Amino acid sequence: MIKRVFRLTLRAAQGFIDSIFALMDVPLRCPDYTSVSKRAKSVNVSFKTPTRGEISHLVIDSTGLKVFGEGEWKVKKHGKDRSRIWRKLHLTVDASRHEIICADLSLNNVTDAEASPGLIRQTHRKIRSVAADGAYDTQRCHDELPRKKISALIPPRKGAGFLPGEYAERNRAVANQRLSGSNARWKWTTDYNRQSIAETPMYRVKQLFDGSLA
Template sequence: MSKPSSNGIAISIMAAAGEASTTAIAPLTALMLKAFFGLPLRALEGFINSIFQLMDVPLTSPSYSSISKRAQTVNVKYRLPSKGAVTHLVIDATGLKVFGEGEWKQRKHGKDKRRVWRKLHLAIDARTHEVIAAEMSLENVADNEVLPTLLNPLRRQLNQVSGDGAYDTRECHQLLLKKGSKATIPPRKNAGYWEEGHPRNDAVTALKSGNLAEWKRASGDHQRSLAETAMSRYKQLVSPKLSLRSYNGQVGEILAGVKVMNRVIGLGMPVRQPVS
């Protein structure tokens, strides 16, 4: 996704941060500017001060250490205003590096230092592409374990929820059934039948008969690729790495990036038309 002009996005980010409480405006604005422009904390402090100078306002940026500390407690409200029921929600997770060698060095010379990652879990509205829910976890936490934390806070009707085989567990299916959502989750290769009449059995039958691709087309499972697109959008627009070292600070850093991504989506999405 191409980035809008720097002036326009900076104004939009400040307007979005202004929706928060007064005590959270400064750290939230700083984190959003950091996410979009990819600035380290020291450079971020100077960047904000230069904006104030251009605006000719008697304000001073918080220090870089203050931004780092406040990131651990700031409450980032990244969700856009509710637009009713979600027709199709797609979910997936991706890794964000904290520190460690790059992929090229590891491939050429092997791994000689411990690599640390965090997992970003996203729930995407397939129609609008906006992030409906986001969570961060340690790299050893399974995707299906985060699903309740991801979906339980939502108060919107979810008509259909799609995920990959990592969510093919009884707990995930029970959660979606409780929320009144149709679960579109392809079964794993060694999947067996559950109790008679369970909706998942249709997918298992398609798997065993070699018609899983047809089941995916009929059920709309192909929409799940939009979650991959959203994760790629986050890494290109924000960053595939985290710069803050405390876990709570990383949560604030990630959610500020999600808020920026939702804000950019709200400014406009590409309109695709077939070429005759």
């Protein structure tokens, strides 16, 4: 695991682990890298995730991963000097297990709403409800989810208008927003705040990739 996360050779991983033991004043040593290399061939660890059964609550979110260009701090401090290239990572998370169910990588100009149907199809499982942020508040999403008999927990965007047709749940959320001035009450009554569960897996992914694909 350490070798994969920090992108180390076996020799470097051995030294890294030994240095951690030394810092912690633990009288242990990492096995020799040649021994690890030989024994790794016989290790058979499966990280298989469940592929059957109902998902009671699925959370969808996305984040940007930089392919090329300057860092966020440099741009904020001194402005942008050169072009930056990004990709967008879309994730679905099982709220009850905090587990990433599927992922998709797209160009930066692909909207969250455009990517969502593909993510739903990738699960290959029955889903009771889906929570996502206001970026998914589009007619396409509100059509696609009920068609698959999935309850949608998507807050309307600020200043959103009513949709004509059979969008009762969504239009009630819009009416609530206009009445109270925000989506806070709607989020509380629908338990929408579970959507924040996606932040933890998203943080794990960004730590592994260091926010970059380079």
